[in-house]
Amino acid sequence: MIDPAYTPAEATGIWVFLEHDRGQLAPVSLEMLAKARELASKSGAILTGLLMGHELDAIAGEAAHLDLDRLVVVAHPLLDAFTAEAYAHAAREVILRERPDILLLGATPYGRDLAGRLAVTLRTGLTADCTDLSLDAANGLLLGEVSGFGGGILATIACANHRPQMATVRPGVFARTEAERAAAAPIERVEVDIPASARPVTVVARHRQERADISRADRLVVAGAGARGQLPLIEALAGALHAEIGATRVAVDEGWAGRDRQIGQTGVITHPKLAIVCGASGATQFTVGIDQADLVVALNSDPEAPIFEQADLCVVDDLLPVVRALVAEFESRGEGAP
Amino acid sequence: MNGELHSLVCLKVVPKSEEVSVDRESKTLDRGHARSEINPPDMNALEMALALKDRHGGRVSLLSMGPPFVAPMLRAALAMGADHAYLLSDRAFGGADTLATSLTLAAAIRKIGDVDLVLCGEESSDGATAQVPPGIAAWLDLPQATYAHSVAFDDTRDHILVVREVHDGEETLDVPLPAVLSVKVSTNEPRFMDTARLVCLRANDPVTTWTAADLDVDPGHLGGAGSPTSVTGLGEVAGAGSGRRREVLKGTPEEEAHLLYERITEFLRSAGMPARGG
Ligand SMILES: Cc1cc2nc3c(=O)[nH]c(=O)nc-3n(C[C@H](O)[C@H](O)[C@H](O)COP(=O)(O)OP(=O)(O)OC[C@H]3O[C@@H](n4cnc5c(N)ncnc54)[C@H](O)[C@@H]3O)c2cc1C
């Protein structure tokens, strides 16, 4: 076994990496904070937010009112844009000094980049893409629940001897709370030394795309490959129901839906009340993204399609005439609007 | 870069996801009937490496840690145009978490030597952690660029420009070589293998198999023994539709639509999202 950077006996507290961009905290960080607070109140641990970047005064002022006990701020000019190398370098220094017991990061592109690199430089374990977090009643260890094959199987993973116990959580997995502090949490500014060589990568351009957030949409109409060429019809159904459009990866790859609308393992985890899935086969990498739906309706012409295993209401038919008639029915009766 | 470009692609062999079923009784994965395939995004990484070779010359090595049955799949990947393959196969590698996996792959990359560019897939369809590529980069102390869509050399050829996907769009990174990339799934069309090449490969097998003893690592750092994390329990099958009604609505398309309409409006009403009368 690789020697741990520090031992469980030396470790205290729960830390949450607060990801932010353009002055806004990432929703996943707030979601994790809510979960971390739940864990902290069970174990009596102190909850620390870790904020890294450059020129952080405004966002630190805001973050200090989140439901946390202290805020550690690491500011440095070389942290102005996210690069995994510089962030991991600085985070490692702070963590070796402060020795948290648990460190949680969002499973976003930046969060995963940082987590994967940091875990190795700290010689510790990382449980990635957790679908739930809890503390072992017997020994207080962090238990990360993870799914393989897009939800096909669940495993519980622990990191017994290495610290910090690191975990990442996908956006949308936990619900955020509105809990806030009236008085700001104490802010501790930590100085780090980042040599220029610790930032080998330069961000030369950033292209932002307007992105839809379908993770919290109430109603979804989902287009799979079987809806190829029928996008206007899918849009009409979504319009009649005031639903957002979601898509499988095939639909996204073929370019008839934006990547922000991809549902599943490499897309978004959604939480709709109603999901109408049109012409998707039901690969686990897709269905993991609609597992949380209250009602799943599936339309597919193949009676053997696995999507029917995952649906409440199943229509085994060509989706074209069915959706056309459904749209007509909604339009003529004017129902479906919220 | 000194001399020719040497790219190395990390290929993981996974069970075909659509053929893996879950045994509801034992709560385990039934891989028995699943055929294997190369993790799909790794094929995109391979195509990216081969396209770089087409354009700039050099060579492409393949690296995989897995059981011996992986070898034929590496040969098929070689037939697409790669030059040499390394298979890390040893019981001692089994049960590795991301720390031990990335350590083992990094040790092999070090031993292979002179690698300018390590290319991985963005994540594996079975493990789905996306943590191995940054892990490899950390062990080798190399820069990383994940979720890459495209890569181009700058004029000096000792840096690459990588366009990669982030949470709200794309960014372009200037990355000095050597570096580790992970490649977005379906960002390109992997080419077909060249069957003539496959025949020629059979005669002159370019797959090197290494065991733990071939790598310069402490055996205690490998596999399950070297993994700080461990599985403490296998829970019930999540979301495998166990709670779903699976009710089939039958009829002509119009009848099906009508049944759907009634069920959906009724559901919306009961969910407190009443459908407004028109
Ligand atoms: C690492 C990795 C990550 C992935 N992540 C994701 C992810 O996040 N999201 C995702 O969606 N996929 C993901 N995938 C891909 C996934 O495995 C499937 O390939 C994909 O979900 C299939 O999309 P589909 O159902 O639209 O297409 P298909 O599998 O082609 O299914 C189309 C279905 O439409 C039906 N159909 C065709 N015509 C009609 C018609 N006229 N009327 C009714 N039905 C019809 C067919 O019977 C078929 O079942 C991932 C794969 C990998 C390897």
Ligand SMILES: Nc1ncnc2c1ncn2[C@@H]1O[C@H](COP(=O)(O)O)[C@@H](O)[C@H]1O
């Ligand atoms: N056993 C392995 N052998 C070769 N490459 C691997 C292995 N495991 C992971 N990788 C590489 O790391 C990428 C990301 O995997 P993961 O971090 O498991 O999601 C894969 O797409 C592969 O390129």
